[in-house]
Amino acid sequence: MKGPTEWEMRNIIMPLLLSGAKMLDRHCPKCGSPLFEKDGRVFCPVCEHRAKQEKSEMRGVEERLKEKLSELANSLPDDIDELEKHLRAMEKIIELLERYRKLEGGE
Ligand SMILES: [Zn+2]
Numbered sequence: 001m002k003g004p005t006e007w008e009m010r011n012i013i014m015p016l017l018l019s020g021a022k023m024l025d026r027h028c029p030k031c032g033s034p035l036f037e038k039d040g041r042v043f044c045p046v047c048e049h050r051a052k053q054e055k056s057e058m059r060g061v062e063e064r065l066k067e068k069l070s071e072l073a074n075s076l077p078d079d080i081d082e083l084e085k086h087l088r089a090m091e092k093i094i095e096l097l098e099r100y101r102k103l104e105g106g107e
Pocket of ligand 1: 028029030031032033044045046047048
């Protein structure tokens with residue numbers, strides 16, 4: 001992982017400093033951003049932001065997969081070969097959805 005970008009400095013670290021969070025003299029081992037302490041909790045604002053962003057991106061993918069799945073389920077072909085392809089695609093989507101769910105730590 002890269003260190004904090006200029007955008008992250010300006011939009012995550014600066015506002016945090018202004019909000020009165022304490023900047024520690026330690027750095028995040030993952031991204032190199034300074035660590036902060038607030039309400040007795042030490043955290044890396046950049047990694048937290050990135051994790052949140054990744055999660056919402058994944059949610060977007062999940063939504064699209066679900067849409068596609070119901071689209072496929074609503075248009076099953078009569079031709080047996082086509083149907084098989086269709087079902088295989090649906091199976092793949094379901095597999096992916098399950099994998100995403102595991103990545104999110106199971107809800
Ligand atoms: Zn970090």
